[in-house]
Amino acid sequence: EAGVTQSPTHLIKTRGQQATLRCSPISGHTSVYWYQQALGLGLQFLLWYDEGEERNRGNFPPRFSGRQFPNYSSELNVNALELEDSALYLCASISLGQSPLHFGNGTRLTVT
Amino acid sequence: DQQVKQNSPSLSVQEGRISILNCDYTNSMFDYFLWYKKYPAEGPTFLISISSIKDKNEDGRFTVFLNKSAKHLSLHIVPSQPGDSAVYFCAAPAVADKLIFGTGTRLQVFP
Numbered sequence: 001e002a003g004v005t006q007s008p009t010h011l012i013k014t015r016g017q018q019a020t021l022r023c024s025p026i027s028g029h030t031s032v033y034w035y036q037q038a039l040g041l042g043l044q045f046l047l048w049y050d051e052g053e054e055r056n057r058g059n060f061p062p063r064f065s066g067r068q069f070p071n072y073s074s075e076l077n078v079n080a081l082e083l084e085d086s087a088l089y090l091c092a093s094i095s096l097g098q099s100p101l102h103f104g105n106g107t108r109l110t111v112t
Numbered sequence: 113d114q115q116v117k118q119n120s121p122s123l124s125v126q127e128g129r130i131s132i133l134n135c136d137y138t139n140s141m142f143d144y145f146l147w148y149k150k151y152p153a154e155g156p157t158f159l160i161s162i163s164s165i166k167d168k169n170e171d172g173r174f175t176v177f178l179n180k181s182a183k184h185l186s187l188h189i190v191p192s193q194p195g196d197s198a199v200y201f202c203a204a205p206a207v208a209d210k211l212i213f214g215t216g217t218r219l220q221v222f223p
Contacts, residue, residue, distance in 0.1 A: 004155070031209065042118075042201060042215035043156070048208070056207055090155055094209050100146055101209060103155030 002027065004093050004104035012110045013081050021076040021107045025093030031055075032074040033094070033101060034066060038087040046089075049074055050096060081111045115139045116204055118214035125221050131189040133217045135202035138183065142204040146211065147176060147187050150199045159200075160187070192221045 005024045013019050025032050034046040045058040049068035057064075063079040072093075078085055088108050092101040117136045125131045135145075143164040148156035162169040162176045162185065169176050175188045189196055199218045203211040 033210065035213075043203075043211075043213040045206075045210055045212070048210055050208075056210055092155075096208065099144070099205070099209060100148075100158040100161065101211060103148075103157070105153065105155045 004091055004102055006089075006091050006104035006107050008107060009105070010108045010110070012112065014112055015081055015083060017081050019078045019081060019085075019109055021078075021089050021091075021109070023074045023076070023091030023093075023104060025072050025074070025091075026102055029093035029095050029102070030072055031094050031096050032068055032072065033092040034074070034076050035090045035092065036060075036087045037090060037106075038084070043090065047076065078109070083111050085109060086111045114215075115142075115206070116202060116212050116214040118202060118217050120217050121215070122218040122220070125192045125219065127194055127221055127223050128191045131187075131192045131196065131219055131221065133187040133189075133200050133202075133219065135185045135187075135214055136183055137185075137204060139204070139206075140183065142206075144205055145176070145178065145185050146203045147174075148201045148203060148213075149196075150201065150216070156201060189219075192219075194221050194223065197221050 031050040035043040048056040066076040068074045088106045090106045092103045146161040147159040150156040178185045199216045201216045203213045
């Protein structure tokens with residue numbers, strides 16, 4: 001069974017640009033979660049999508065947004081990038097109520 | 113407000129000895145806890161969990177203990193092996209499967 005896959009592995013952007021990160025969940029999983037892990041910090045919840053709908057979002061500004069497609073894959077968009085957006089962005093998937101979350105290996109975003 | 117706390121950023125243990133990683137939580141509504149392990153350049157992987165109806169759950173070398181009155185849980189690894197060197201996160205579900213994570217403890221197991 002293929003795990004959660006994320007692309008790209010690394011992404012380098014300059015301040016003010018937009019970044020798009022992609023995630024393919026495990027087959028059969030309908031929920032996708034996005035987390036940010038900034039240097040020295042734990043995993044901070046960003047967004048939760050289930051069945052194509054945004055169900056919950058963390059304490060992040062509106063320039064962090066995303067969507068979930070009919071095939072349950074997901075995209076995270078970060079607009080107007082700031083230096084402090086540099087972090088590891090992790091995607092996780094799950095079938096609702098079927099703990100635990102399964103994580104991908106993340107996208108390392110560097111903003112210069 | 114950090115609802116799940118790991119106050120030790122790092123821990124160094126000799127191979128073969130016991131590793132004890134600690135986690136505290138503030139929300140008494142949490143009824144399920146998980147531990148994840150994370151190697152560099154990889155995503156976190158699920159390790160072990162415990163429901164609040166239990167005070168102990170064991171899986172091979174890994175045991176998690178839960179003290180509800182103290183709002184404290186701990187992960188015991190015995191015997192510790194060099195391959196256990198990683199960052200360990202404790203987590204609790206807040207809404208549905210949305211997990212609140214601690215800041216992690218970096219475990220180093222040396223020969």
